[in-house]
Amino acid sequence: MASHSLLNRLFHNEIGRPTFHIFIKYIALTMLIIYPIASIQAFFFYDDTSPTFFLAPTLASLIIGSLLANAALLKYQLQHKSEQFRAIADLAQEFTYLRSTDGLYEYISPSCIDLTGYDQQTFYDTPNLMNQLIHPDDITIWKRHMHSVNNNGTPESFDLRLLSKDGSTVWFNHTCMPVSDKENQQIGVRSTNLDITKRKKIEEKLSYQSSHDDLTGLFNRREFKRLIQEMLTSNVHDKTEHALCYIDLDQFKVVNDTCGHAAGDEMLRQLSVVLKKVIRASDTLARLGGDEFGILMTNCAIEDAYQIASLLQTEIQNYYFQFEEHRFRVTGSIGLVPIVGRGSTLTGLLKDADAACYMAKDSGRNRIHVYHIDDEDLTQRHSEMQWVKRIQQALIEDRFCLYAQSIESLNNSDKMHYELLIRMQDEHGRIVPPGAFLPAAERYNLIVQVDRWVIDNAFRLLEENPRILDEVDFISINLSGHSLTDVGVLDFIISKLKQYSVDGNRFCFEITETAAISHLLLAENFIIELKKFGCRFALDDFGSGLSSFGYLKNLPVDYLKIDGVFVKDMMEDKIDYAMVKAINQIGHIMGMQTIAEFVEHDKTKHMLKEMGVDYAQGYAIHKPQPFHEILKLTLNNVSDS
Known part of the structure; x- marks a missing residue:
């Protein structure tokens, strides 16, 4: 009864293990077939039916039943695995298919319609459909990879595009692997195809943003440099001529200052469209930053490039x-x-183009300057550019120092007067004269930082040594034209006067005549604001840009510094003598005191005194020396007295 109960449970799948169910089922069926045959044989051929006689059919039924059971079990397992695969593949988001070596689809997952727009039956009916859907630009890649997996048995994974049923382009990742039998013979291909269109769009957007200017939509500086480098790399063994063009807009700052940056931005957008219409289809236009544009002209001789540049200029x-x-x-x-040809480098080209552009601007603007390797002006420009890094590094490392030159009163005043001068210490501690680095600082807009350094350190030193102010009438500090037009510098000076609590009346700011004339209203406002704090002003190099004395009425300066070009030769040159005399007289009439520069001889000093000039400055008076030495000497003299 126990064994009958077990069979009943197995047959009715109560145990839940199909292996035992199949095995017992086929043993029982075999015994039902073999035992009747054995019984008939016993009836005809034997006198008795002993138990041993029925052992043989029992063993036979077990063996045959086992074989049949194993065969049935294998079939069940294959069917079960197939159903499992289909169930998983049907639920997966990826479009999956199995394809035999003869090109027919063995299986197509339902998600094929999501990726391609076509249903399963269409794929079964059209074995070549996948090849037909591949984007024309990617068909070569598709065939190459499919040939590899079909003929070499090599797994492949790559991204490409297809054209879906509605005509849209779909990016997908195609992963395919060979399917082999137990003899390791390839019998087909298994493939999964994942829609990556969203990812690709994000990648394309990021790529675009990293290579294009947000404002104009043109290539940006980084992409422009990459394209030049790519061209140089491919041009190593090629003698084809190309050209690089730099454009710097003149007076663009006026637009920003007048109407704001929104107006300036709109102007740049419109100008980008204008430039695009002029250049060739093969040229590359980029916005390099601010109001600068660059154009890479491929397969273009310099003569042709000049014609294009002329059209752009117009x-x-x-x-x-x-x-x-x-x-x-x-x-x-x-x-x-x-x-x-070869020999050009990215860094060298960019440097040469920038220098050529600067020369065009420096020559009067609205010009075209073509770079030549033996160009002396560009050689000087390159020399100045080398100073830029050195100036920046000196500012960071605080390697500037103050010198001072005495300004002597020719009216027997006991008070001392000094002009502060700047020097740079190089990397080895040697003193660099201002003529070596100030032109570069002016050209590359570093002069404002230098001026700020001088102002801050001068105020600080005088606060730390207050007794020297009792011995000094005024100390002159030079201001560049850039600082004169920078509102931030005016605010900086006022803040430092308050921070160090120094008397503004002890400071005289020197501005050049050229800078004052060029920015008359700004200069007037600058002077008026600082005079509220007692500061004085001197008009430096007066006479160098002299066209009229009329503008002096609008500049409330305290001193006129007569340009040394007239002073140094006034003893031999009557015209120079007359100029010095005229400037001195006009200055006095307008209530200003006069200072003669470049006084290199005692005779010149005596002649200036007789003429009525108020102060003299030059090597005949005092050679510049470190300001800290003057402070120390002055304080020692005060202590001794």
Whole structure:
């Protein structure tokens, strides 16, 4: 009864193990077939039916039943595995298929319609459908990879595009692996295809943003440099001529200052469209930053590049920008550099193009300057550019120092007067004269930082040594034209006067005549604001840009410094003598005191005194020396007295 109960449970799958169910089932069926045959044989051929006689059919039924059971079990397992695979594949988001070596689909997952727009039956009916859907630009990649997996048995995974049923382009990742039998013979291909369109769009957007200018949509500086480098690499063994063009807009700052940056941005967008219309389809236009543009002209001789640059110059000049009630017109300074054969480097080309562009601007703006390797002006420009890094590093490392030169009163005043001068200490501690680095600082807009350094350190030193102010009438500090027009510098000076609690009346700021004339209203406002704190002003190099004395009425300066070019030769040159005398007289009439520069001889000093000039400055009076030495000497003299 126990065994009958077990069979009943197995047959009815109560145990839940199909292996035992199948095995017992086939043993029982075999015994039902074999035992009747054995019984008939016993009836005809034997006199008795002993138990041993029935052992043989029992063993036979067990063996045959076992074989049949194993065969049935294998079939069940294969069917079960197939159903499992289909169930998993049907639920997966990836479009999966199995394909035999003869090209027919053995299985297509339902998600095929999500990726391609076509259902399973369409794929079964059209074995070549996948090949037909691949994007034309990617068909070569598709065939190459499919050939590899079909013929070499090599797994492949790659990204490509297909055209779905509705005509849209779909990016997908295709992963395919060979399917082999137990003899390791390939019998087909298994493939999964994942929709990666969203990911690709994000990647494309990020790639675009990293290579394009947000404002104009043009290539940015980084991408422009990459394209030049790519061209140089491919041009190593090629003698084809190319050209690099730099454009710097002239007076663009006026637009920003007048109407704000929104107006300036709109102008740049419009000008980008203007420039695009002029260049060739093969040229690459980029915005390099601010109001600078770059153009890479491939397969273009320098003569042709010059013609294109001339067209660009004309179009910029003829362009008018309207913003509200304001109308602006700008021009462009253009630098051109030929690129011929090997030997050119990215760094060298960019440096040469920038230098050529600067020369165009420095020559009067709205010009085109073509770079030549033997160009003396560009050689000087390169020399100045080398100073930029050195100036920046000196500012960071605080390697500037103050010198001072005495200004002697010719009216027997006991008070001392000094002009502060700047020097740089190089990397080895040697003193660098101002003529070596100040021109570069002026050209590359570093002079404002230098001026700020001088102001801060001068105020600090005088606060730390207050007794010297009792012995000094005034100390002169030079201000560049850039600082004169920078509102931030005016605020900086006022803040430092308050921070160090120094008497503004002890300081005289020197501004050049040229800078004052060029920015008359700004200069006037600058002077008026600082005079509220007692500061004095001197007009430096007066006479060098002399065209009229009329503007002096609008500049409330305290001193006129007569340009040394007239002073140094006044003993031999009657015209120079007359100029010095005229400037001195006009200055006095307007209530200003006069200071003569470049006094290199005692005779010149005596002549100036007789003429009525108030102060003299030059090597005949005092050679510049470190300011800290003057402070120390002055304080010692005060202590001794």
